[in-house]
Amino acid sequence: MQKAVVGLVDINNATQKELENVKGVGLATAKKIIAGRPYKSVDELSKAGIKPKAIEAMKPFVTVGNVPMAPVTEKATKAVTKATAPLSAAAIDLTTTTDKVKTKAKSASAKLAPGTKININKADQAMLEKLPEIGPAKAKAIIAGRPYNTIEDVMKVKRIKGKTFDVIKDYIVVK
Numbered sequence: 001m002q003k004a005v006v007g008l009v010d011i012n013n014a015t016q017k018e019l020e021n022v023k024g025v026g027l028a029t030a031k032k033i034i035a036g037r038p039y040k041s042v043d044e045l046s047k048a049g050i051k052p053k054a055i056e057a058m059k060p061f062v063t064v065g066n067v068p069m070a071p072v073t074e075k076a077t078k079a080v081t082k083a084t085a086p087l088s089a090a091a092i093d094l095t096t097t098t099d100k101v102k103t104k105a106k107s108a109s110a111k112l113a114p115g116t117k118i119n120i121n122k123a124d125q126a127m128l129e130k131l132p133e134i135g136p137a138k139a140k141a142i143i144a145g146r147p148y149n150t151i152e153d154v155m156k157v158k159r160i161k162g163k164t165f166d167v168i169k170d171y172i173v174v175k
Helices: 016-020 028-034 042-048 050-060 074-091 137-145 151-156 162-171
Strands: none
Touching: 016 028, 028 042, 042 050, 151 162
């Protein structure tokens, strides 16, 4: 079974199963990591008896978060694993490794379904905000500038010029 990591795994708060999914971490190493908590840096994994070479291999996949508020019991770990197991296979592609989680999606695919077109003459503010690079202020400005005869007319709106228009033009219609 191929291991995969989605995002960075927090060595201070991850469950044993989450740690086991990190490249180079097996059952024994995961238990060592948990037993040696809390950590101030990834390099402190050495205090848990993990060799420097193994630590270097893990670094791209782990991070150090806040110290857990209370110890996690084995019963709680099993409950979380049982509750999230069906989601992990269905919700994510386990063969994909993600190095960073972006806080703000910059592509339309993260906000709109493929092929979705929004009528800028009829859409409400919430729908307009689903367009890439369109936030609440620009959405309100689009609404205030109605009606539009062509999609290019949206460039009359303040702060929607060539660059922004190029990003949204494939997602908007006027009729």
